[in-house]
Amino acid sequence: MHADLWLLADLPPYSPDLYCRIKYHQFLSIITIYPVRFILIQVYYVIKLQKGDHINTIIQVALDLLEIDRAIQIAREAVQGGANWIEAGTPLIKSEGMNAVRQLKKEFPDHAILADMKIADTGAFEVEMAAKAGADIVMLLGNADDSTVKDAVRSARKYGVKLMADLIIVEDPVTRAQELEKMGIDYINMHAGIDQQMTGKDPTPLLERIVKVVNIPVAAAGGLDAITSAQATKAGASIVIVGGNITQSDDVTESAKKIRESVDAIEIPEFKRQTLEQETRKLLSEVSTPNISDAMHRKGAMKNIHSMVADKKMVGTAVTVQTFEGDWAKSVEAIEVAGEGDVIVIYNGSHHIAPWGGLATLSCLNKGIAGIVIDGAVRDIDEIRRIGLPVFATSNVPNAGDPKGFGEINATINCGSQVVNPGDYIVGDDNGVVVIEKERAYEIARRAKEVEKNEKRLYEEIKRGSTLSEVLKLKKWEKM
Numbered sequence: 001m002h003a004d005l006w007l008l009a010d011l012p013p014y015s016p017d018l019y020c021r022i023k024y025h026q027f028l029s030i031i032t033i034y035p036v037r038f039i040l041i042q043v044y045y046v047i048k049l050q051k052g053d054h055i056n057t058i059i060q061v062a063l064d065l066l067e068i069d070r071a072i073q074i075a076r077e078a079v080q081g082g083a084n085w086i087e088a089g090t091p092l093i094k095s096e097g098m099n100a101v102r103q104l105k106k107e108f109p110d111h112a113i114l115a116d117m118k119i120a121d122t123g124a125f126e127v128e129m130a131a132k133a134g135a136d137i138v139m140l141l142g143n144a145d146d147s148t149v150k151d152a153v154r155s156a157r158k159y160g161v162k163l164m165a166d167l168i169i170v171e172d173p174v175t176r177a178q179e180l181e182k183m184g185i186d187y188i189n190m191h192a193g194i195d196q197q198m199t200g201k202d203p204t205p206l207l208e209r210i211v212k213v214v215n216i217p218v219a220a221a222g223g224l225d226a227i228t229s230a231q232a233t234k235a236g237a238s239i240v241i242v243g244g245n246i247t248q249s250d251d252v253t254e255s256a257k258k259i260r261e262s263v264d265a266i267e268i269p270e271f272k273r274q275t276l277e278q279e280t281r282k283l284l285s286e287v288s289t290p291n292i293s294d295a296m297h298r299k300g301a302m303k304n305i306h307s308m309v310a311d312k313k314m315v316g317t318a319v320t321v322q323t324f325e326g327d328w329a330k331s332v333e334a335i336e337v338a339g340e341g342d343v344i345v346i347y348n349g350s351h352h353i354a355p356w357g358g359l360a361t362l363s364c365l366n367k368g369i370a371g372i373v374i375d376g377a378v379r380d381i382d383e384i385r386r387i388g389l390p391v392f393a394t395s396n397v398p399n400a401g402d403p404k405g406f407g408e409i410n411a412t413i414n415c416g417s418q419v420v421n422p423g424d425y426i427v428g429d430d431n432g433v434v435v436i437e438k439e440r441a442y443e444i445a446r447r448a449k450e451v452e453k454n455e456k457r458l459y460e461e462i463k464r465g466s467t468l469s470e471v472l473k474l475k476k477w478e479k480m
């Protein structure tokens with residue numbers, strides 16, 4: 001690629017000046033002045049590239065945490081795994097102020113510290129603030145007004161720091177990247193923000209185009225993991241910024257190491273994203289109903305509906321049934337309407353007469369139906385447990401009613417005090433059942449995954465001898 005136009009400067013490893021791209025005339029003057037050094041550098045790169053080390057991609061760990069002491073510990077573990085640059089994330093800066101940058105520089109004097117200020121105004125002032133606290137690179141918003149960008153650049157030059165521009169909410173990233181370069185920005189960051197990622201955005205599709213039109217290094221950020229970091233490198237990113245997939249991991253060092261290995265691999269395999277529906281189902285099958293409820297701000301849980309078959313996870317899309325006390329016709333007819341991966345969700349109105357039993361459950365098994373939820377009773381519980389299909393209900397009783405045929409299939413119903421529409425996602429486990437409206441299913445699945453990752457990390461910290469209230473600094477965050 002552009003490896004031949006990059007020089008390895010005599011600077012400490014991974015300082016922001018490590019990669020300085022040189023223009024053609026500079027190139028000529030350098031080979032005239034430093035021919036021997038130039039040859040050595042070329043030999044170095046030939047070896048690196050043969051080894052598959054894509055111009056030594058920089059891994060930047062983004063510390064999007066609220067507490068500086070936890071952030072420092074996580075940074076230490078990430079550095080051990082191969083992270084080169086350390087980012088004081090925006091939430092950390094908002095929570096701890098410039099002290100976050102100061103402390104990170106003190107702890108990691110040999111690593112470049114990036115202050116993700118997301119500057120939108122008073123460019124010079126905020127750059128000065130971050131620079132004086134010890135930042136080597138300062139992030140501003142790529143769509144800040146040109147006056148802000150230009151003054152930030154003046155300030156950066158004055159205080160000897162570099163500027164990275166974040167294209168997070170830029171409408172035309174390719175054009176803006178070129179404008180930012182002209183104004184003196186040192187690095188471009190093609191970034192899908194955390195909330196944007198939850199709706200399916202990812203930073204890689206435009207990367208290649210941006211890398212082609214600018215002459216400054218391009219970073220990629222936004223939900224990257226070992227696989228997607230490598231894809232970003234392949235598309236030309238020379239810096240990969242990774243937050244959650246390192247910082248929320250229960251083994252931070254190992255996660256950073258995997259990313260290091262994956263971007264340094266000789267062959268980066270093709271990667272095909274799943275459809276949003278496939279991804280949604282996969283993510284929901286990996287998380288718990290408490291994770292989902294947290295992601296929904298404690299909403300979505302069905303009341304008084306419990307698992308009748310222990311240790312069975314259920315994920316599927318709703319086929320709804322409205323029935324009436326003692327009438328089981330529509331519940332059983334719904335088996336013909338439902339298909340593979342669906343969950344039959346029944347409102348029955350009685351906790352004493354079952355609209356569902358063993359024979360209906362067995363019929364579902366044959367059709368690949370994912371499970372059954374009943375706001376009402378079930379019977380034949382021993383048979384249902386033998387069949388092993390997930391069934392959730394309010395109670396179990398011996399008696400059923402008669403098939404009269406009242407009610408409706410695939411209408412909006414109320415089940416466990418939650419509104420359920422056909423197609424909504426239904427997830428059940430031993431904690432209970434949650435409903436996720438279909439329009440937000442992917443987003444909630446992604447957010448629930450973030451909750452799960454964060455809990456895994458907290459679990460790990462508690463296992464090391466802490467307590468939940470210590471880890472979360474509960475007292476500090478109590479309302480005044």
Ligand SMILES: O=C([C@H](O)CO)[C@H](O)[C@H](O)COP(=O)(O)O
Pocket residue numbers: 062063064089090091116191192193194221222223224241242243244245
């Ligand atoms: O910049 C970030 C975000 O806007 C919060 O401030 C993150 O640091 C960046 O997105 C990297 O984090 P992940 O997306 O979790 O990898």
